[in-house]
Amino acid sequence: NKINLKFEYCDVAEGEVSLPPITLRQKDLKEEYSVQIAKTATLYFNYSTHKSTPDEVMTKMKDAANEAFTEVVADLNDQYKQFCDASNFPHEELPWEPRVMSFNELYDAVKAEMGDELDTKIEEIKEELLKDKSLDERDFSMKVVEEVHKLWSDKDPVVVVYYSPPYYPHIYVEGSEHKEKILLESVDEAVDAVESDYKIVSKKFYPYISDLSFVSAPKDPKIMEALKSNMPALDSKYKLPLDAMQKLGLPVVNIGPFGKDAHKFTERLEKKYSFEVAPKLVKHTIENLLSK
Structure with missing residues (x-):
């Protein structure tokens, strides 16, 4: 477990510490029982911040996913070798290599193959998913990622990291303005x-979530692009007036x-x-x- 409740992902600012990430759901994506091994799985968790920005969080999560992937492949190879040795089977290293990408990187890879047709296809996917009122923003996001991945010719194992709603920007009132x-x-x-x-x-800092977060948002275009390009539900299933939040830019007290x-x-x-x-x-x- 590389992320859940790990202190290394806590933000520390002025002696105050954010809560560590907490796993909210982890499951495979098989829709019914069968003896077939699950092909895909999903995991999501809360990530609280005091000062880390979406681009920085994405980097941290990709690194953590890569470490976990590397350890899993190494363990599988070790277990497989022991099995082959005990069974007198010939042994070869398993072919899988750790690979992690953001949703935006997945989008770029698929677009390199499909061109502008991908954007049309994603809109069709979202329109169809919006018809299912039982889907919340998390499941909607996951299904968009899943469907985009299906369009990619590369079927080797990969971890795709993305943002699911809701997004509560931290507001750090430093006293500099x-x-x-x-x-x-x-x-x-x-x-x-x-x-x-x-x-x-x-x-x-208020160490939990508050609607006061919605009166401000980061103004750096790089930071906001890291959020927008990696949040599949934004502006479709999940509405968030980021431009208005940036214009307000208010310090707050709770x-x-x-x-x-x-x-x-x-x-x-x-x-x-x-x-x-x-x-x-x-x-x-x-x-x-x-x-x-």
């Missing part, structure tokens, strides 16, 4: 002004309630802080911003 400084000052002043029995601290066991049946609020202290923090922060 004027509006960031004003926001950070306003929050700090609000924390100092509100009297309570709680030790309130401000941190640079001042919310305090509780425990989020998303569990035991989820609960600490009422005094949530209903008495947090509203005051919001009020003071807004007033501070308006006064600057």
Whole structure:
């Protein structure tokens, strides 16, 4: 397991650490039971960031996939040799070579064979998949990748790395821009002004997901191209107003309630802080911003 819960893929920024990748689903793609060995499989996981960009994450994931592929081939060769030796069968190295590519690289390889016909074909594939309302954005993405791969003449084993929705851009309020400084000052002043029995601290990152992510997006064209060209569901099954998010480009602060066991049946609020202290923090922060 090269990725799941591995600390090496955590982002560390200003002493705060993002959560490691967590596997959400792993399965083969056989549609029914049979004794035939599965031809294809899929795996997807959450990947949280504090500072890594989509192009950097893609590089990390391709490297991890290549390491895993290399180890699997080496282990298969070792097991196969032991089997042949024990069975007195002639042994030859297995023919497979580790190979990993992004969806965009797969697209380029297939387009080199099909030309502009590929773009027409992909649109037809997406239109057909959109008719199936039971498909969520993850399954839609996977099926687009699967269908594009089927169009390729090269049938040797390959791992294709791509992005599935949703995409929550991290917002790192460093304080390097004027509006960031004003926001950070306003929050700090609000924390100092509100009297309570709680030790309130401000941190640079909310370590989970929040819709506040949608008021900004990376502006570097290279970064955005790495995302767009490797997210098959974008602008079809998955709508995300990236241009509008880039134009907004807002620093944000998340001042919310305090509780425990989020998303569990035991989820609960600490009422005094949530209903008495947090509203005051919001009020003071807004007033501070308006006064600057």
